[in-house]
Amino acid sequence: MSDRPVLPELPTLPTDAPPSEPARQLGHFRPRLLLHEDHDLCPGCGEPLAIRTLLEVIDEMGEAENTIGVVGIGCYTAFTSTMDVDLVQALHGRAPSVATGAKRMRPETIVFTLQGDGDMVNEGLQEVLHTAARGESVTCVMLNNGVFGETGGHMTATTVLGQRTKNSLEGRDAGYHGYPILIADLLAPLGGTAYAARGSVHDAPAVGRTKNMLRRALETQRRGDGFSFVEILTMCPTGWFVPTAEGPGYLNSVLGAVHATGELRNAERLVTTAELLQAAKDDAGRREEPLS
Amino acid sequence: MSTVEARGTITIAVERCKGCELCIPACPPRVLRMSADHNETGYAYPELLPGCTGCGACLLVCPDFCFEVYQYETPILHEVGAIGDLGGPES
């Protein structure tokens, strides 16, 4: 028997109704631009977090009635029935071209695409590259989990080396499968690109930083400065074969170690993913140095 | 008896929860823990212990929109038993 004191049984508090004491409500179940909360995405999926953040930014910018979304094909497509903004469903990978048409016909609107890594990088790589190079005033949002989640969890062009997927059960092997494409590094240096950033939803502070990126991207579009792009790393525990509770850690340590988060392009300022990774490494090194 | 201050509180939509546990480590004061019971779908769900700050982290990381967050106008004190007598770490 240990003689450590035993923690008292802490009482659980009622959480089935708003508090009766005077209190200010800071957050609602769902963002105002989502019609209801229910959805069929897997437990622990990161995509609803990214969608919540995007809808909040559109609402906070006062653009709810002035926004057209063009949606690709992936698990997130299920939200087309509950997102309360005007939406167009594009063919797999073609959303940036449809967005180009929408924006050219309705230049006063905010136009965004919502795509996954399979949709944007595998199915429609040329669409997004040309849209960025033309400097179209649209915002492309890509949810990156490194798998074709909706069709069973197969490898995509962004799957990182060593990552297990349905058709890379031993982990992605460079010799056999090739190397991942860092899509943000392809888009950021193009002349038509005004803003490019990579965020993540692996924890609450990361969600906050991602929200700022989405806001900067949509503000870039509103100013008419050119093409804007936000990639968001999202958990897919189902596709990765990891327990839901380990999804955020896996996302940050495995995908995030290759697709590093940060701003890659903001007006004339251009940073590569390699530089972001080096800066994160230097930062960690400095923190480990003993104080003298 | 000792007391724990709560600056905020939450409501939890237990029936919508899918038991992913993302909210548990996300809560900075660690006042969420998974239930022993299960909801109608068969998932364990989070329960709230005294000490919520109303920070909203749980809401930001829940994929199933299960949280509403409140901040009390005046912090509430919860009685929690003899927590003050626990002593420090083993020496």
Ligand code: SF4
């Ligand atoms: S397969 Fe992956 S991306 Fe699709 S809903 Fe499930 S966890 Fe989310």
Ligand code: SF4
């Ligand atoms: S609001 Fe903050 S402190 Fe309260 S339960 Fe949620 S994460 Fe924990």
Ligand code: SF4
């Ligand atoms: S994050 Fe949401 S769905 Fe997951 S266990 Fe917590 S309340 Fe349930």
